[in-house]
Amino acid sequence: LNNFGIINIDSEFNPGFTNSGLLNNTGMIKINHPDAISNNSGSITGSGTYIQTGGTSNNTGNISLARIEIQSGIFNQQSGSLTATSIANNGTFNFTGGTLSAESLSNTGLFLGTGTIAAETFTNAGTLAPGNSPGMLTIEGNYIQTTRGVLAIELASATSYDILNVTGEVSLAGILKIILYDDYEPAYGTYFDFLTAELLNGEFDSIAGAAGYRWSVAYLDLIGLDGKIDTARLTANEVPIPAALWLFVSGMLGIIGLRNMWKIN
Structure with missing residues (x-):
């Protein structure tokens, strides 16, 4: 099947899109309906675009296009391959299997994933959550987190926690x-x-940590088997007791001591 125009999925009677064969797309595939469930187990290739404004898309086949744009809705990359010159996500993107590669990948929504992404530049202005409770996400390229970006890290134990591994800067x-x-x-x-990264620049503007701890991040240059690697190390520290509280407690202890003395006398 060849598409040189627009495939627009917005019907209430048949909101889905299923491809198990070969679709050559030099135009546009647009998923508009909020209840649309689109499944690709075949191959979608060409110089066209894939735009999703709602619903859910599942890819277990091969998609290779110029641009993939998830404006809203959910995109599940489960197996197979997903390749594009540029990928933009403003919805929810679940990367759970297969391969994912792009020259530029931008996220202003929620991006969850484990495995390896080949992206020259991954720009995060939304929320990036590596791992699958917990796990590791590797970016073969560079990672940029803007002032609006959030990196969400889950901690399950001292040896089991989310890791973002970046091979570039x-x-x-x-x-x-x-x-x-x-x-x-x-x-x-x-x-x-x-x-971990080849080179770390800058630092987080703030830490939104779990209550009961004072969280700190150290930016380190570590030497490993593969040479120097820059590492961001998170530490769970005890929350210090404020000086005013110490004075209050000390004062109360002093009053109790005086009362005991008066009783003795």
Whole structure:
């Protein structure tokens, strides 16, 4: 099947799109209906675009297009391959299997994934959540997190936690969000090397950490078997007792001591 125009999926009677064969797309495939369920187990190739404004798309086949744009809705990359010159996500993108590659990948929505992404540049202005509770996501390329970006890291134990591994350079800003998985309570002083890169630039603007801890991030140059690697290390610290509270407690203890003295006398 050859498409040189627009395939527009917005009918209430048949909101889905299924391809199990070969579709050559030099035009546009547009998924508009909010209840649309689109499944590709075949091959969609060409110089065209794939635009989703609602519904759910599932790919277990091969998609190779110039541009893929998820304006809203859910896109599940489950197996097979997904290749594009540019991928833009403003919905929910689940990367759970297969291969994913793009010259540029931008996220302003929610991007969840485990495995390896080949992207010259991954720009995050939304929320990036590596792993599948927990796990590792590798970006073969560079990672840029803007001031609006959030990196969400789940911690399950001292040895099991989300890791973002970047083979190129990382430029940091925005928020680091810490999530304690399955009621995990790390001991004070426990640290987590959650981000590795060839080169780290900048730092997170703020940390949205789980309550009960004072979270800190150190940006380190570590030497490993493959040479120097830059690492962001998160540490769970004890929350210090404020000086005013110490004065209050000390004062109360002093009053109790005086009362005891008066009783003795």
